Each structure stands twice: as C-alpha cells, then as structure tokens.
Amino acid sequence: MIRKKSVRTALAVSAVAVLGIAASVRAQDEEAAPAAEQESNVAVEALKPVTEKVFTSLFKCSFVDGVVEVRKLGEKEWVPAKEGRYYPLGTSIRTKSELDVPVKVEISFGPNCVLWTTNVAEVATLPIELGDGSRAIELKGGRINIKLPRTLKDGLFSVVGQYFSCSNLCGESWFDYTQTGDGVEAVVHCKTGSMALEGQYYRIPRMGVASQVRIRSTTDNLFSSVRGESGDNKVLLSWIRGENGDNKMLLKQGRVAEKDYATGEVKEEDKWLESFTLSPKCAVKIFRLRSRVGANMVVSTMTFDAVGVIQNRFAFAEGRSNVNSGELTVKPIPVDDAKADGKNKKKTGGGDVAEKPDKKADAEEETPAPAEEPALAPAKEEKPAADNGDSDI
Secondary structure (H helix, E strand, O other): HHHHHHHHHHHHHHHHHHHHHHHHHHHHHHHHHHHHHHHHHHHHHHHHHHHHOOOOOOEEEEEOOOOEEEOOOOOOOOEEOOOEEEEEEOEEEEOOOOOOOEEEEEEEEEOOEEEEOOOEEEEEEEOOOOOOEEEEEEEEEEEEEEEOOOOOOOOEEEEEEEOOEEEEOOOOEEEEEEEEEEEEEEEEEEOOOOOEEEEEEEEEEEEEEOEEEEEEEOOOOOOEEEEEEEEEEEEEOOEEEEEEEEEEEEEEEEEEEEEEOOOOOEEEEEEEEEEEEEHHHHHEEEEEOOOOOOOOOEEEEEEEEEOOOEEEEEEEEOOOOOOEEOOOOOOOOOOOHHHHHOEEEEEEEEEEEOOOOOOOHHHHOOOOOOOOOOOOOOOOOOOOOOOOOOOOO
16 A cells, blocks of 8 residues: 555656656747747848838838828829829829919838929939839929938949930939920038939039039930039038049940950940049030931030130940041140241141241241332433433434
8 A cells, every 4th residue: 555655646747747848848949939030030131121120012102281282103093192192103293382372292112212393393212123122203393302221332322314314322312303495403511411413415423412413405306505603512421521522424436346466246335435534514515316328326425624615525336336437635725826837837738838938927036128219309310411422413
C-alpha cells in the first residue's frame, strides 16, 4: 500500500515537472515572438522603397477656396473639387475666378510634397505605370507652385510642358505657362533646390538656386528661344553658399561620324556644344525647317551674349552626319581695326592680297602734289625788237 502511494506520488511530481517545463518553454516562446516579429517588421520596412514614404498612391485636394474643378481621366465633364477628397492620378485640376473673387487650391502628393496655385490655372497629373514610384504633372496654363523635399532623389518628380520638360526636381520652384497667339511661353524658376531643363536640341543639366529661364516656342515648334533672366545661381552645398554657377547649356550640333581605319568601322554619335553659359540676358535661338529633299529636319542654332552679340552658330540636318557645319565662332572686327586693315589690303580678282603696299598710293605719298599756280597778271604788250641783222627773217 505504501509502495503504491509512493509510485503515485512520483508520477504526480513528474507530471508537474513536465507541465512546468512546458509552461516555461511556452513563456519563452511568447516572449521571443514579439521580438522576432519586430525584427521581421524592421527588415520588411527596410526593404520598402523610399518613394512609398514620399508619395501617396492617390493625391489629395487638401485645401479648396473658390471655384475649383476636377476632371478624371477618360471623362469629359468637369465637376467641383471637394476638399479632403483623394483623386486618382491622371485627374486634371483647374481654377476659375468669378467677379475677381480670390481662388486657391492646394494638392498633396504626400506629407511633404505640395502643389498649389492662387491664380487662374490648369494642371494635369499624369498617370503612371503600376509599381512606378515617380510623379509628374503637365502644365496647361497659369502659375503653379511646387514644394518638394530638398533631399528628394533624382527621377522622382518632373514637370512637362508642350515643348520642354523639367526633371529631377527638389526644393521649391514655380512655373508660369501662357498660351500666346503664335505658340506658348513658359517661365521656369528654381527658388531652392535644383532641377534639370530639357527641350528639343538643348539641355541644361542643372538649374541652381534663384535661377530663372524664359522659353518661347511657336505652335509648329519650328522656332524656339531660351533666355536667361536671373541667375546668380549661387549653389547651396550643405547650406554653405558656394561659388557662382550659371547655367551650363548643352546645344546639339548634329551627328558626327568617326572611322576606325584599323578596323574600318564607322561610328556615329551626337555632338554637343558645352561651352555656352546661359547667364542673365543671354539667349539661344533655334530655327527648324523640314527639308524639301528627304524627310530630315534642318536645324540652325545661334547663341547671343548679354548685349546681343552673336557668339556661336551652326547648322545641321537631323540624323545626317555628312550634313553638318560644325561650330562657327563669330568675332566682330572693331571699326578702327577694319579701317587700318583696309590700308594694307588690295583687291585683285576675287581675293584680298594682304601686306602688299599700294605702289600708286606710295607714289602719291612720296611725290607731293603740285602747288596751285597763282593767277598771272595781264601780260604787257612787248615792242618788237629792232632789227640788228641777227634775225633769221
């Protein structure tokens, strides 16, 4: 009897010990689960692209004051915008001013990405492909203000006009876009941060702080003008004011062909002029014309300095490396030098022979001109000499 009780007691003790161990292991697992889950969440958060924190999947009309309308992608009718509502990308927004009543709309692409206007304006958000983390807007008219993080990475936000585009935006900027009678005119202003500006046959890799450019294009895009208006362009590096950095402009000069005589291989590539600086009042003018022979576009480009003196000009046929004038640098000759140079040149046939003295001119300089003869007094009537026999008559 005593032995049976001891066996039962031993079984009960062992059962309690097993339950205790199991409870301890379970408690340890429960304590470790949150830590493992937290580590997993941290790992997943680290794998998420940065764009998810910058932009939301939809944009929001965060503030509406006045007449503001929206039109979704694929629809024809404009409907009143509602403050606090989210709209899909591809939606257009416009403001109207009735009886000079102030109007303002503010659009949020994310917590730190805001677009707003206080004038009559129209802008469209561009749709994106699934999985693309970038955002873009298209200018339609009026002034649009944009505020983005200064640390925004390149390629995440861009602005598109009819004949130009701005990419790699960060910081604050604003755009004036106007439909003129013969085309469009745009003012691009980089307030803080930076951006890149690109059009047909020209490109500004970086616009700095307080830099402004005016762009004009005709409706058929056969003429374009790019003019610098402001731009001290003091670049901020870690908020320390650096050296002057005006807009360095790249201008297309056509295609050039290079032949490797060892292998006989011919390579063609685009040639760009990189030495022009678009300082205030400097300008670039681009003329385009469709060739009558063939379908190539013929392009002529000229650059002008701040006082309007031409600096470069070149012409080329698009896609034709054998029709390219290259770069022509024009250096006007001062009037005084031209006069001095004209004295030492003589035209013979169709060319100029330099450093040949003019013999006729030298003769005229060496031989003094005869003095003007004084008027003669009336000659006195001479009496015939007396015949003294010496006369032949």
